[in-house]
Amino acid sequence: xxxxxxxxxxxxxxxxxxxxxxAVRDAGHEVHFAAGEHVHAALLRNxxxxxxxxxxxxxxxxxxxxxxxxxxxxxxxxxxxGVPEAAVAARRAGIPALWHGFGRMLPGGIxxxxxxxxxxxxxxxxxxxxxxxxxxxGRIALRPVPYAEPGGFEQPSRPLVYLTLGTAFGxxxxxxxAIRGLSALDAHIVVATGRVRPEELGAVPANVxxxxxxxxxxxxxxxxxxxxxxxxxxTLGALAEGVPQLLLPQGADQFANAEALCAAGxxxxxxxxxxxxxxxxxxxxxxPAHRDAARAIAAEIAAMPSPDEVAxxxxxxxx
Numbered sequence: 001x002x003x004x005x006x007x008x009x010x011x012x013x014x015x016x017x018x019x020x021x022x023a024v025r026d027a028g029h030e031v032h033f034a035a036g037e038h039v040h041a042a043l044l045r046n047x048x049x050x051x052x053x054x055x056x057x058x059x060x061x062x063x064x065x066x067x068x069x070x071x072x073x074x075x076x077x078x079x080x081x082g083v084p085e086a087a088v089a090a091r092r093a094g095i096p097a098l099w100h101g102f103g104r105m106l107p108g109g110i111x112x113x114x115x116x117x118x119x120x121x122x123x124x125x126x127x128x129x130x131x132x133x134x135x136x137x138g139r140i141a142l143r144p145v146p147y148a149e150p151g152g153f154e155q156p157s158r159p160l161v162y163l164t165l166g167t168a169f170g171x172x173x174x175x176x177x178a179i180r181g182l183s184a185l186d187a188h189i190v191v192a193t194g195r196v197r198p199e200e201l202g203a204v205p206a207n208v209x210x211x212x213x214x215x216x217x218x219x220x221x222x223x224x225x226x227x228x229x230x231x232x233x234x235t236l237g238a239l240a241e242g243v244p245q246l247l248l249p250q251g252a253d254q255f256a257n258a259e260a261l262c263a264a265g266x267x268x269x270x271x272x273x274x275x276x277x278x279x280x281x282x283x284x285x286x287x288p289a290h291r292d293a294a295r296a297i298a299a300e301i302a303a304m305p306s307p308d309e310v311a312x313x314x315x316x317x318x319x
Contacts, residue, residue: 001029001030001075001076001314001315001318002029002030002031002032002072002073002074002075002076003021003024003029003030003031003032003074003075003076003077003078003314003318004031004032004033004034004068004069004072004074004076004077004078005017005020005021005031005032005033005034005048005077005078005079005100006033006034006035006053006060006065006077006078006079006080006083006086007033007034007035007039007079007080007082007083007100008035008036008058008059008060008080008082008083009035009036009037009038009039009056009057009058010038010039010058010082010167010168011039011042011167011233012102012166012167012168012231012232012233013080013081013082013083013102014035014039014042014043014080015039015042015146015147015233016080016100016101016102016103016123016144016147016232016233017033017078017080017100018042018043018046018048018147019145019147019307020078020100020121020142020307020310020311021033021046021048021078022046022047022048022307023306023307023308023310023311024311024314025046025047025048026308026311027308027311027312029311029314031047031048031049032048032049032050032051032072032074033048033049033050033051034050034051034052034053034056034060034065034068034086035050035052035056035060036052036056036057036058036060037052037057038057038058040052042147042149051068053065053067053068054067054068059082059083059085060083060085060086061085062085062086062088062089062092063089064085064089065085065086065089065090066089066092066093069089069090069093069095070093074095075095075096075318075319076095076096076097076098076314076317076318076319077089077090077095077096077097077098078097078098078100078121078314079097079098079099079100080099080100080101080102081099081100081101081102081106081112081115082102082112084113084115084116087099087116087118094319095319096317096318096319097118098118098119098120098121098140098314098317099115099118099119099120099121100120100121100123100142101115101120101121101122101123101124102123102232102233103123103124103232103233103235103236103253103257104124104128104129104130104232104253104256104257104260105124105129105130105132105133105137106253107253107255107256110251110252110253111252112252117137117138118138119138119139119140119317120137120138120139120140121139121140121142121310122137122139122140122141122142123142123143123144123236123304124144124232124236125239125297125300125301125304126141126300127264127297127300128239128260128261128264128297140305140310140313141304141305142304142305142307142310143301143302143304143305143306143307144236144237144240144301144304145240145306145307146216146217146220146233146236146237146240147217148215148217148218149215149216149217153214153215153218153219153222155222156188157188158186158187158188158207159185159186159187159188159224159225160187160188160189160190160219160222160223160224161182161185161187161188161189161190161223161224161225161226161227161284162189162190162192162214162216162219162220162223162225162226162227162228163175163178163179163182163189163190163191163192163226163227163228164191164192164194164216164226164227164228164229164234165194165196165228165229165248165250166194166228166229166231166233166234167194167195168194168195168231168252169195169229169231169250169251169252169254170193170194170195170196170229171196172196172200172201174248174250174275175191175193175196175201176201176202177275177276177277177280178227178248178275178277178280179191179201179204179205179208179210180277180280181276181277181278181279181280181281181284182208182227182280182281182284183204183205183207183208184277184281185207185281185284185285187207187224187225188207188208188209189207189208189209190209190211190214190219190223191204191208191209191210191211192211192212192213192214192216192219193210193211193212194212197212198210198211198212216234216237217237220234220237220238220241220243221241223238223241223243224243225243225244225245225246225284225287226238226243226244226245226246227245227246227247227248227280227284228245228246228247228248229247229248229249229250229254230247230248230249230250230253230254230255230257230258230261230269231252231253231254231257232253232257235247235257235261236301238294239261239266239294239297239298239301240298240301240302241298242291242294242295242297242298242299243291243294244266244267244268244287244288244290244291244293244294245261245266245267245268245287245294246267246268246269246270246280246283246284246287247261247262247267247268247269247270248269248270248272248275249269249271249272250272255271264293264297265290265293266290266293266294266296266297267290267294268283268286268287268290270283
């Protein structure tokens with residue numbers, strides 16, 4: 001079987017597809033991956049044959065992908081929610097296609113087209129998924145597995161709090177406010193600055209380590225708390241480890257994610273108008289009370305079918 005994966009050229013959209021793509025490859029199938037060049041390095045490391053369709057750098061349009069479908073001639077297309085036109089191209093070519101989610105169903109009005117009909121590979125644990133989506137969509141449950149980027153991490157002797165605002169929404173102002181609040185804790189604070197240059201944050205307290213990038217899956221596995229923007233990848237990565245979270249939503253789907261996690265008891269949140277250093281300190285000190293709820297969701301995630309299990313079932317959806 002030949003499978004073409006397609007994703008939006010950002011870590012938050014393409015990385016969630018990598019575990020299934022590598023499982024499909026390991027099952028003996030031929031895998032190709034259509035995406036902008038920004039994510040090619042990670043795809044190349046995993047032997048997933050990345051290519052940039054036509055002039056696509058971030059989004060992929062049907063016209064970009066159609067010549068590649070004729071060239072690659074896949075038996076199945078698996079495409080992320082962020083590239084809905086891949087479904088259009090596959091339908092025009094008569095090739096079966098599956099939607100691959102990256103978290104909860106997108107709320108309306110955030111700048112992304114809500115995924116349409118068809119069968120969805122759903123990596124969100126059902127207890128957190130949108131109820132209407134659960135009731136109406138064709139779904140294949142798929143365990144979310146954080147993509148483990150290369151790089152090691154040495155666990156500190158003190159409790160660890162991990163802070164990130166992702167790669168698209170971070171600002172120096174929000175990061176410095178959160179750092180001030182977290183530095184008051186008896187903990188080691190690891191900060192991944194993403195789009196913000198570390199030097200923009202100025203001097204930081206002795207218990208704070210600032211890096212432009214960290215091996216997030218490894219850091220989260222050692223963390224006692226995760227403070228972040230509420231992006232789906234970080235949210236699910238922390239939940240898979242049973243780590244309670246403080247969410248500082250900034251945009252996109254992050255407010256809906258924060259609401260769902262708070263309702264489940266696995267997290268707390270501070271909305272933009274509520275953010276202050278003192279509020280961050282106070283909320284993180286409350287997080288241990290939310291650990292049991294986070295661990296319950298971790299158990300739910302662990303019971304979901306693994307990428308290897310789902311990869312073995314994909315041939316039944318191919319042409």
